[in-house]
Amino acid sequence: MTYLKTNQKFNFKKLQLNHLRTLCYFTFLAVILTSCSSDDDSTTTNSDPETEYIQPTVVLTNGEEGIFDAVLGSPTLGTLNHQINAVAEDGFDTLTIYKVFDGNTTEYETIDTNHPNYISNSNEFTYELNYILNSENEVETELYFQAVITDVNGNSASLNFAEVNVRRPMTKSQVTVQTVNPPNGNITIPYYLHVNSTSHVSAVNHDTAVDVNLDQDIFAIFSVNESGFYLGSPNIIAEAVLTNGMQNKATTTFKEPVFSPSESLITSTYNIFDVYEIEQAYTYTPFTEANEQKAEQIDIVGSLFYFKTDDGRTGVLQTKSFDFDGQNASLTLDIFITQ
DSSP states (O other): OOHHHHHHHEEEEEHHHHHHHHHHHHHHEEEEHHHHHHHHHHHHHHHOOOOOOOOOOOEEESSSSOOEEEEEEETTSEEEEEEEEEOOOOEEEEEEEEETTTTTEEEEEEEETTSTTTOOOOOOEEEEEEEEEOOGGGSSSSSEEEEEEEETTEEEEEEEEEEEEEOOOOOOOOOOOEEESSSOOOOTTTTEEEEOTTTTTEEHHHHHTTTTTGGEEEEEEEEEEEEEEEEOOTTTOGGGGGTTOSOOOOOOOOOOOOOOGOOOHHHHHOOOOOOHHHHHHHHHHHOOOTTEEEEEESSTTEEEEEEEESSSEEEEEEEEEEEOOOSSEEEEEEEEEEE
């Protein structure tokens, strides 16, 4: 009897244990299924990835990258020749070229898919700028161009190009000045080199030199002393009879290059468009040991001097001919000067 009860009790506990194992199994299975279901739901509810656009590009493929030094009317420095390439990978819509002048932006040209030079279904366009500089208004005024490429999605890119510094050409003159030995202040003798507002150079006499409205434009005086004939800045002329009455005495500096006078004639070396060459030549030519406000030994045919005036004009002059009869001297000069 005792054995039977013990056996029944054991079987009951065994049955409970089996039920517990079964319950744990189904609970674990439910957790796994729920987890998988959650993973499936998260996968199906993710939104589509955003569309990735390829941004258009525009680059300079030919022409000056920095500021272009230009001269009005020059066959080589009077035109802006630049090339750009614009690409719109997602589809070409328009390429617009703007002109920026003195702070004002205006549309210069627009290329769309109907443009005669556009290739159908192409996603790029190569643009050639050929702009002739021919206006006085463009001189020393801000001027450049801007390209804007736009694709079919409305995305755009821009490029500033063809920035330019415009100068006027130089003037060329052949002028004859005179002096006497020793200088006597004769008011009829054209001792003086005068430059006007348009850089025209002329030889003038004493009456012009002492005119209060003109004397500041006298940039050199032809004189002679015990050292010989020379051109001098009015500020340092030792022969006082030549500057009596001048209220404004300009300061001009002269530089003589280190080559023989016979090696170069400015009329064959330079032309009126060589503005930047003349300015660079003056800048990089050192002053000699002589007075920097004098062009000495100017009576030697072929003598060449770079010079700079009070108001910033740069030039070059060369002795074309010299005549002297013992008292009266005549000096003919070829002169280029910037405006």
